Amino acid sequence: MTDSGEADVSAPKSEIVRSLASGLDVLEAFTPAEPRLTLAEVARKSAMSRATARRMLLTLVERGYAYTDGRTFELTPRVLSLGHGYWSGRSWHELLQPSLRDVSARLNESCSAAILTGDDVMYVSRVHTRSIMRIDLGLGTRLPAFATSMGRVLLSDLPDAELLPRLQEMSRSAFTSHTRTDPQALLETIRAARNDGCALVDQELEMGLRSAGVPVRDDRGKIVLAINTSMAAGVESLEETKKRVIPALKDCASQVETMVRSLGKDLDSLASASR
Template sequence: MEDHAVEGVDAGIGRNEFVRSLATGLSVLESFTPLEPRLTVSEVAQRSGVSRATARRMLLTLDSLGYAHSDGRHFELTPKVLGLGRGYWSGRGWHELLRPWVDSLSASVGESCSAAILAEDDVMYVCRVHTRRIMRIDLGLGTRLPAFATSMGRVLLAGLEGQELGRRLERMDRPQLTEHTLTDPARLAEEVTRAREAGHAVVDEELELGLRSVAVPVHDAEGRTVLALNTSMSAGREPLQESVGRVLPALKASAASVEELVHSLGREVDRLVLPTAS
């Protein structure tokens, strides 16, 4: 089998300027997809249009450099590959970065899903995939909601250090949004501490009647809580624990994937563009 993955690609540049081995390596990398993350040498050769021997050399090279690993039969890319896009993501928006993962999460649980950061005493929505409207207000990029009464807010507040949590809860406005809303700083501190220990937060009809949400944190390479992912649903469709059990595994899996990307960005994550309220 002749390698033909890059035939015709170099027509616009000089023969001595086109690096065929680089083009072949990129074709090998592009063989892997979220739906097919683990491939054999033969599968990579078929998808990239190169010989099996070439595919094997490329994969072994990626393996030796830490961009892939193998169980002896299948190859799989490692999070190190995400670092290749660091320059691209620097200065770009959270929404662009997170949309594929939030899309996938929403599809897997069949609910609206969001990502938010902590902005003073609020959560700010930086990515959202909407399936059906269950809130009175329309949530868009840049929308801010009170952190104390939201599941994402509580996992983000759980990332505060030392006495900062207590000080933050004492000084922030804590309106009684529904009959279920917790407003007492001490009780809120208990809920945030529980969220920190459990690795997720659940808010049931505290922000709005009929609305339930479950959220998990996303940490950077230094362990800072930089982001929260959540799933929201109608409170009356099923018992609370059924809701949590149904969506929490997918939330945690998505958070783990997003963490790999955030880790690859390092401190560049602090430069991601924030959305404006829509």
């Protein structure tokens, strides 16, 4: 620690707790492909002596993080609680920031995440690179779902029998000359988003603005979140935009799904809590 009470991240190796490092090495030796290991296998994979590996494994067993039948060892579900106290209280914004930063850097575009609330999408996380829209998009900002890529992705989870009446009843103002406002045309567009697993919106919300969105699903397959990126329209064709950004957005969505499930979070409950 420094005099100011801050941690010195450049601490010498002599201050590293070797036993803690060894314990972490043992935990990392277990993988989905090799969930059950012998003492010799753990020692080999962790690059440590059998005596050290044995002490680490017995400590994990005693603390309930591992189980042994006398010959092999395997981790117990209790390992999922490591760090859970910190992450379980994180908001959507905090949880999504690392993934959004990665995809934003990959695309060199602003990226956002939103949930569906009523007839609007509400922004719950955002990584900003440069200003394209006239309005400032911050956490809690709401935009009409029918005219946004994230909104169309989120609406695509509704069955047609529910979707069409909802489109007919919601306010559908024309923001530009490109805005689709006809309920039947919107239904076809949202159906296409459902089939494609993505939505592109070109200058329907604001002239000069194009956006692309993809869904994030919970473990039941329900869409509870959408991720998008926005860029200037006209720089490339719609097909070029789709080829450039959709794979990256889908990779990001997959990371988010895996991350949230590994933390034991219920995506639908987290989305509801953000409303």
